[in-house]
Amino acid sequence: MSRIQDYAQQRAEVLLEEIQELVLLESPSQDRGRVNRAVEWMEERLQAAGALTTRVPQTEAGDQLIARLGAGPDKTLLLGHLDTVWDAGQLVRMPVRLSDGKAYGPGIFDMKSGAVLMLELFRMAGRKLCTFPTSLVAFFNSDEEVGSGTSRAALEEVASECRQALVLEPCLPGGRAKTFRKGVGIYTLEIFGKSAHAGVSPGRGVSAVEEFAHQVFALKQIVGTFQNASLNIGVVQGGTRSNVVPEYLRAEIDIRISSSSDGPDIDRSLRALAPVLSGATFRVSGGINRPPLERTSGVGRLYEKAATVAKRQGWTLGEGSTGGGSDGSLTAALGIPTLDGLGVDGDGAHAVDEHIIIEDIPRRLALLAGLLERI
Ligand SMILES: [Zn+2]
Known part of the structure; x- marks a missing residue:
């Protein structure tokens, strides 16, 4: 097992706890106050990891949160969102629970587990546990589930500074990355x-x-x-x-x-x-x-790198397409190579059996850190 895989394994339990904490902070896109509580939770931890954070204040949606770490001119964007499709109170119908190696809860797969991995990558970079050749920029959207109306301009501005984008949205069944999305x-x-x-x-x-x-x-x-x-x-x-x-x-x-x-x-x-x-x-x-996220040569190259890292770590990543949209389509439309669907394996996005597979948390973290080392 590599150093990164070892570290990821040691952190698995803490990360699962943090994922559950973040799920308990319900954050429906339409509820500005609640989304902002999730934003505050994330911002505090990013700052503790040594990141510089900025918020793009909003009056109706929650604020967008941007985090930066590293001084190099080449930047990689980590992209995700903190809002969910679930109304406040959904926790009563879908309580956070662990069962059969899975963790359940509203928004856990789409995409609070991915958001916690974004945070952990910042911690790894901040503590110099890994040497990432590019600086990290994270964009946490607050209205992705309702079409990114208030966030699109800020996202496009931040994305255009970056050489590539990794999107921590849910993966395809079996853990595959998304290299094509319909518009x-x-x-x-x-x-x-x-x-x-x-x-x-x-x-x-x-x-x-x-x-x-x-x-x-x-x-x-x-x-x-x-x-x-x-x-x-x-x-x-x-x-x-x-x-x-x-x-x-x-x-x-x-x-x-x-x-x-x-x-x-x-x-x-x-x-x-x-x-x-x-x-x-x-x-x-x-x-x-x-717009659609099309599998350009840049997207293909990013995928090949990720697949190679996964193979070295002992598993097969795989790729596929989806009819669902994400902010990855916006970065791809700017000509920025974008690899989507890199979040924790699971199922049931927007459905009552929404869950993640617990043992995939360290595997994903190791994949993402390994990819960022070679990017
Ligand atoms: Zn999502």
Whole structure:
């Protein structure tokens, strides 16, 4: 076993305790106060590790936290988030517990365990337990789970100082890294018709619901012309009473794309949609929220390095793709080689059985430290 693997093994218990502590600080994206408690928890420990920290204050979302350590001009970005998709109080339904070599809790896999590994890498660098050739920069996002609206500009600014980005988001089943992510478009389609009495004067109305029925197929057709793109109309709200011709309908639409160049084309087609019923009008808002993370040669090189480190440490890393988005797509879109899905192995992101595999904590830490030594 290498020196790094030894150290990681010794730290496993402490890290598991810290992961549980951080999970107990519930931090739903929409709850600024709670997210900031998790940010404070992390900031205190980063400072104790010798990092220089900065907070990007927010008024609605929690603050973003940036940490830096090392003086060298070459920097590696460690990227993650402290918010979760779970409302406060979820701990009652999903208490933190250890069972069968797994640790359960809301946000433990996505991605509080990854956040604790980011912290530990700073400690290793601060105590000079490892020689990392690049300085470390960490960005802890606070609104990743709701599309990174308030954080995107700060993240892009910090990322553009860095040579590469390692994303501590959950890995794929079996511990594999993510070298391809689909891009995400989030749109709202509003349809405006005209209300009328359904029995007395139906002909005077223009049904927003009927218009929407036409548009569902138009949307499917648009998205169907792009390779490996998908459409989900996740929320539909419209109408008031069964005896009233509905004058308004609102639909929330999620579109996933596989190639960056598809984004503008799909966007243009959506905005060019035309009403079928005379008298109906539309408003299309939203856009491509995160571009795809494509497996460029830079991404491939980072993966190969990580796979070599894993092999030397006695296991096989593996890689794969996912339909889910992350901030890794934002750094990749800036041309920064980005390796995603480097978090602790587990399963159940956004699901009630969310958990990590305890024995993977030291294995991941050793992988990340080994990779940072060779980066
Ligand atoms: Zn996540």
